[in-house]
Amino acid sequence: MMGPSHALSGATVWLAGSWALHQFADYEQSPLAIAVGTAVCAGAALFPDLDLSGKVTRNQGGATVAKTFGVVSLFIAEVVEKISLGVYHATKLSKDPHRNNGHRTLTHTIPFTVLVGWGTTALCAAYGKWAVIGILFFMIGLALRGLFDEWAKRAGWVIVTLVSAAAAYFTFLNLPGDRGYPMIGLAVGVGCFVHILGDMITRSGVPILWPIPIKRRMWRMISLPDKIAIKTGSKVETVVLRGVFTVIALLAAAGLVAPAVLRRFDIEI
Numbered sequence: 205m206m207g208p209s210h211a212l213s214g215a216t217v218w219l220a221g222s223w224a225l226h227q228f229a230d231y232e233q234s235p236l237a238i239a240v241g242t243a244v245c246a247g248a249a250l251f252p253d254l255d256l257s258g259k260v261t262r263n264q265g266g267a268t269v270a271k272t273f274g275v276v277s278l279f280i281a282e283v284v285e286k287i288s289l290g291v292y293h294a295t296k297l298s299k300d301p302h303r304n305n306g307h308r309t310l311t312h313t314i315p316f317t318v319l320v321g322w323g324t325t326a327l328c329a330a331y332g333k334w335a336v337i338g339i340l341f342f343m344i345g346l347a348l349r350g351l352f353d354e355w356a357k358r359a360g361w362v363i364v365t366l367v368s369a370a371a372a373y374f375t376f377l378n379l380p381g382d383r384g385y386p387m388i389g390l391a392v393g394v395g396c397f398v399h400i401l402g403d404m405i406t407r408s409g410v411p412i413l414w415p416i417p418i419k420r421r422m423w424r425m426i427s428l429p430d431k432i433a434i435k436t437g438s439k440v441e442t443v444v445l446r447g448v449f450t451v452i453a454l455l456a457a458a459g460l461v462a463p464a465v466l467r468r469f470d471i472e473i
Contacts, residue, residue: 205402205434207250207268209441209449211350213402214249214395216449218242219456221394226460233387238460240340240375241391247346248395249402251320252311255288257281272349274361284311292423299420309423312400312410321393325386333376339388341372407433 205213218241225231233241253267257278270281288306303309310316327335345368349356356364403410409427418424427433434440 205406205441205445206437207253207350208353209446210249210253210399210402211246211347212446212449212453214398215242215246215347215351216453216456217249217394217398218245218391219453219460223456223459235461236375236378237387240379241387243347243371244340244343244388244391245395245398246351247343248320248392249399250346250350250395251343251392252316252396252399252403253307254281254284255309255311256305256307257285268349268353269346272345272356272361273365277361295415295422297417297420297422300423308403308408308410308425311396312403312412313414314397314400314412315415317393317396317400320396321389323389324392325389328386328388333379336379336388337372337376339392340375341368343392344368344371404428405434406436408436 219238222233222238222241226233250267250269253269254277256267257270267281270278285306288310289303290306292300292303292306292309324339327339345364348364348367400410400412404412404426405428407427407430409425411423412426414423416422434445
């Protein structure tokens with residue numbers, strides 16, 4: 205799937221999940237907490253593609269996420285890609301094919317998703333708001349790049365960086381600790397998992413079963429059958445899927461906001 209589709213799917217899942225928690229478990233979140241969780245999950249839904257690097261010195265190529273902060277994020281993507289490729293070669297079995305790049309390997313696995321989600325929570329717990337502001341800066345930047353792709357391209361990475369920094373600092377000042385911090389880690393983990401599911405419905409697939417060896421292969425790509433798999437960039441993805449995601453996100457957001465609005469005007473239903 206393309207970057208905007210990944211980001212939109214992450215935002216949709218978080219909003220729908222927040223609505224379900226509020227509706228069936230009476231778990232309320234402040235508007236700021238919902239907005240932060242949605243942004244973080246949208247950004248994290250792009251995060252696994254940091255294993256697709258581009259040309260650092262020319263600020264070109266790479267995945268959508270790799271171009272978020274210019275050459276800095278491209279360099280990070282280059283490092284992540286090399287680490288992923290190294291892990292692939294270190295763990296591959298006899299039937300695993302030779303690879304020249306690490307795209308759709310380590311960062312597209314369940315262990316990576318769990319590690320990143322847990323690591324985010326641990327950082328927030330250990331370093332408090334100083335860790336939160338850095339994580340939010342990065343994830344909000346990815347969310348902006350994904351959800352507002354055309355605007356981000358026109359504005360350029362400098363503007364995206366400044367907006368991300370401003371949003372992260374505002375949240376730094378206003379987001380309370382307690383349960384808000386663990387929710388950030390959860391949002392990161394959920395976003396990464398949503399990304400994996402999104403790529404799994406395409407023809408290329410993902411190694412979602414890693415590190416379970418199957419028939420002398422450690423990195424077996426799991427996907428839908430070619431006849432029903434979604435082609436990246438096709439109308440099914442850009443029109444149908446994004447349309448469905450948008451409708452669900454808007455309905456969930458309305459369901460979360462409506463009760464507070466009705467209470468404010470003393471309207472009972």
